[in-house]
Amino acid sequence: MRAYFMDDLPGDQRLPHDSGNAVSDETLDKLGILRWHIPSDAEGQWEEQVNVIANERSYRNRDICLVTKEGMGDAYEANLKKFYHEHMHEDEEIRYIIEGGGYFDVREHTTDSWVRLHLSAGDMIVLPAGIYHRFGLDMGNKSRTLRLFKDEPKWIAYNRGVETESNPYRLEYVKSLEVSA
Ligand SMILES: CSCCC(=O)/C(O)=C/O
Numbered sequence: 001m002r003a004y005f006m007d008d009l010p011g012d013q014r015l016p017h018d019s020g021n022a023v024s025d026e027t028l029d030k031l032g033i034l035r036w037h038i039p040s041d042a043e044g045q046w047e048e049q050v051n052v053i054a055n056e057r058s059y060r061n062r063d064i065c066l067v068t069k070e071g072m073g074d075a076y077e078a079n080l081k082k083f084y085h086e087h088m089h090e091d092e093e094i095r096y097i098i099e100g101g102g103y104f105d106v107r108e109h110t111t112d113s114w115v116r117l118h119l120s121a122g123d124m125i126v127l128p129a130g131i132y133h134r135f136g137l138d139m140g141n142k143s144r145t146l147r148l149f150k151d152e153p154k155w156i157a158y159n160r161g162v163e164t165e166s167n168p169y170r171l172e173y174v175k176s177l178e179v180s181a
């Protein structure tokens with residue numbers, strides 16, 4: 001996984017948009033982002049390692065999300081738009097990339113700039129509840145991603161806005177940033 005500040009220049013969102021400023025592990029830790037690399041081998045041994053993390057962190061449910069034109073059919077364009085719209089969730093966003101790749105962009109709170117996390121096969125991340133983020137494909141146009149959940153699989157996105165600013169999970173996340181500052 002590579003982490004860097006985005007350049008915010010116009011152009012295809014699937015391009016790297018790399019400003020050349022890398023983001024340190026310390027910054028990612030402060031943002032509350034957990035990350036691992038577990039090589040995605042054909043024998044499926046990766047799943048055993050993912051299961052260890054899932055058990056430790058009580059992730060009881062899972063599904064696979066295939067983000068491709070073929071996988072999503074008529075819903076493809078609408079889903080891509082939805083995923084790339086800045087939002088937060090009331091649960092952690094736990095993702096393991098089985099195949100392909102993509103960008104998880106997260107907001108760095110002190111500057112409100114986008115930090116781009118470029119994930120490829122074998123990368124696993126946990127985004128904390130309440131963090132503003134978005135997801136987009138890279139130029140490979142494909143991601144097969146394992147999604148883990150503490151409870152039943154669900155996907156509820158709260159788009160950034162006045163109302164979401166007072167969401168209790170957002171407030172709790174903002175408070176956690178103050179404590180770690
Ligand atoms: C690659 S998983 C689909 C995108 C998603 O679940 C999400 O919440 C993006 O922020």
Ligand SMILES: [Fe+2]
Pocket residue numbers: 087088089093133134157
């Ligand atoms: Fe999300």
